[in-house]
Amino acid sequence: MYPVEACQEDIKNELRKLLTAYHFTGEIRLDIPPQGLGDFAFPCFALTPLLKKSPASIAQELAPKIPRTTWILKAEANGPYVNIFVDPATMTSSVIRIILEMKEKYGYLPKKKKKVIIEHTSANPNGPLHVGRARNPIIGDTLVRIFKAAGYQVESQFYLDDMGKQVAILTWGINNIQAKDIPIPETAKPDHQYVGFYQKAHERMKTDESVEASINELVKKSEYGDPVVLQMIHAAYNPVLQGIQTSLARINIRIDTYIPESMFVQDKSVEHVVHALQHTAYCHEEDNAFYLDMEPFHVHGKNTRFFFLRSDGTTLYATRDIAYHIWKARRADVLVDILGEDHRLESTQVSIALQLLKEKILPQVVFYAFVSLPGGKMSTRKGRVVYLDELIDECIERAYEEVKKRRAQDLSEKQMKTIAEVVGVGSLRYNIIKVQPEKDIVFKWEDALNFEGNAVPFIQYAHARASSILAKTGTQHPRFDATRLVHPSEINLVKQLTNLPCIIEDACNGCKPHLLANYLFETASAFNQFYRDCPVLAEQVASLRESRIALVAATKIVLCTALDLLGITAPEEM
RNA sequence: GGGCGUGUGGCCUAGCCUGGAUAAGGCACCGGCCUUCUAAGUCGGUAAUCGCGGGUUCGAAUCCCGCCACGUCCGCCA
Known part of the structure; x- marks a missing residue:
């Protein structure tokens, strides 16, 4: 069982114990509260008919009764919600450990013995x-x-x-x-x-x-x-x-x-x-x-x-x-x-x-x-088309220009070509998959070839940064101490990493591949914030340095796996 | 004419199935951050009657009804 599942199960168990006393038998659903208000939230609206009290007073009554467990750090009432804060040390240690153990299989779900034909x-x-x-x-x-x-x-x-x-x-x-x-x-x-x-x-x-x-x-x-x-x-x-x-x-x-x-x-x-x-x-x-x-x-x-x-x-x-x-x-x-x-x-x-x-x-x-196309639909018959091959060529060509602009001094021609290929092809796949299938897309070259913001180079770049750090550390098996990772950017990144299994499950159940793209963007974004706030190589305290290396290694694995699920290569450098 | 799909800041997207906390991001625009792990990065700011009108509900971007716009289909085509 993945940490994210274990954690939610624990919270639901504790809530269930409390709610049974109130004769509440409905399903316990956990919400994700807005930033800063905890990790999970239990809305108390469903209990009002049972208790004949306002949801806010029910939350007040419930919150202090939720015990501290290995997973639950604290619970606070906030308006009609009981906000639950997960113990970051438990989450961090379990998720980093499992990622480093499972490596590229982290996030994968148990074999189902069922066959799917996808046409x-x-x-x-x-x-x-x-x-x-x-x-x-x-x-x-x-x-x-x-x-x-x-x-x-x-x-x-x-x-x-x-x-x-x-x-x-x-x-x-x-x-x-x-x-x-x-x-x-x-x-x-x-x-x-x-x-x-x-x-x-x-x-x-x-x-x-x-x-x-x-x-x-x-x-x-x-x-x-x-x-x-x-x-x-x-x-x-x-x-x-x-x-x-x-x-x-x-x-x-x-x-x-x-x-x-x-x-x-x-x-x-x-x-x-x-x-x-x-x-x-x-x-x-x-x-x-x-x-x-x-x-x-x-x-x-x-x-x-x-x-x-x-x-x-x-x-x-x-x-x-x-x-x-x-x-x-x-x-x-x-x-x-x-x-x-x-x-x-x-x-x-x-x-x-x-x-x-x-x-x-x-x-x-x-x-x-x-x-x-901006003027209307494409047609092979009328020759009014942009062929996929042209688009691939153009994406790679444009990516090459970008790589050259930035790395001409320190990379060989061959290296730049390889990176351009990976970035160009990745851009094409990412730009198409990040939008829900049923939405209309008007193809514009400037959008397809835009390499900034929510685009694949942002994600590949985060992966390259992680790879670069790891290449310089020399440690193959970092020893980490989860209690050292307390910076908000570290905690935030760890939380992102925990979610991969849920994203895979949701994307599969709903046939919603765009969820993976969103997830990747958020994860890369969380890593970039960590990168800004938490120096790894320059960190003097050895245990903290090692723990951060482990977090970087885990992030690299998650980015690589999720990119692979989109058929996109994760470059070591770019 | 009818069915189905889509409509969220100037532009693009997430959230909608399963109603709940100030509607979340990107682009563009304005202003900061490179003697420190690649600045394809990062921080802050301006910017939204969630197509329109009703309804259900303590509460609607989200559910229901009507309307509008765009896309798509309504072949003894594929």
Whole structure:
């Protein structure tokens, strides 16, 4: 059990003993009071109906009865609250000890013996990833890391759309357009090479009906599971997909498994879905096509019919998605999907269908709003995009300028490049993950490349400062005496360190990766204050010096772990 | 037209699920701090009718209803 849990349990136990005497049986919830008013607070409002007294007088009555324990230093009544002050020596000694023992596993929760499949990115492989959807892999990969830390066995999956119109357009383009007829791409990456064919083919399709007919034929054949066509499509998108994988690798993302949509047509599982849906009470037929009436499930709008089988007997994207979810549910205990907000309705329809099919495991879905440009949204078709690769390059380039400005004298070119990479990639991931997924983001270069304040260099810098101190101490195993650490900046930092396990738990339970970003910022901030107030290397009293070294070592571990959960590297120097 | 999401100082964000103590940070702006562990840091200051209007409550940024603005969806597309 982590110190933070032990501490809260102790406080709740003591409160419970007191409150039982008043016949209070409700849940005991502890608040976090404002700065300076203690570590935990017990609000007394819930007791007023029981005791027929004002909450303030109840707090007055309760506070003196709370005993001193190893965890509880004192309790004070303050208005309607009983504010509890934790014994800093107990907290400090236990948390520093456990961090130094567990090292990079500090904060991790006990193994749960449950498997999670997290589906993310799942972009159409018709061109490079663009910034509009860049939140998807970053949110997804961060959740993969968080779920692992929370004790789950995790597999990440990319659902590969190999039967849609997008890949069909690409396939047609590659097979029918001359390379000389497309604009010369700026990079050699295959996704950038191929997107021109897609754009040109899309243009031709809009103006030439025979082109559209050929593309539709490709789509149709793929929907019937035609192996030759599927092979052709595969050949077309595969290099693009590899380009996408390269982009993801650049920002520390590796997806475990790629599941092609066609798999569920070829193995006939989608046919079973169709059959089963046709036998539900909500199924209707129109001109040989089948749909579910969504009205009874509180889906409103112009058209509440969810078509899952066309008149020609082929299935639709959502139908195959149902088969995919059933397949996933057989292989995991928990499913998480990361989807753009444009998929909200589709996702609801899939969930309803899954319930009709008596599926027990439904996906928890994280929807994100698109990143837009100041003038509006991005579009691969229209070529109005900022590609992820461009953004990565720009972030690294800008980071390099910053490093050079500060460290050109004392670092080698190679060192500066390495730091620029780590800072640039980290900035990108941090800036996206620190905002709740459902909030709109307007992409502005000046924000993406801003390296001050609540941005990743602030956190990495704190880590580098801690590393620098430790590198100069020479002691591998600092001996610490918690009673020496009494400065408010020391206590404050220790308190921050205690919270990591709770943050991991909350971030996992609520699928809220941004909590980690907030936590990191606060922890780095607490460390910077400590750094200002409490000299380590210059400290003359040996026991205090050693204790501070231990605190620095613990902080470094926490910063490194939390950064790693965001897929960000913690540099030793910068 | 309907569904869903979002709305917090000049700009951006946290807090909303689970109501409670002076609404917490960052950017920008103003003024301090480098003979001391990297100043990508730090301290202080100016700045908010928490979109608007009702309601519930001892108490609402938080819950409920209505309205407004923005985004998104409402294909036998994916």
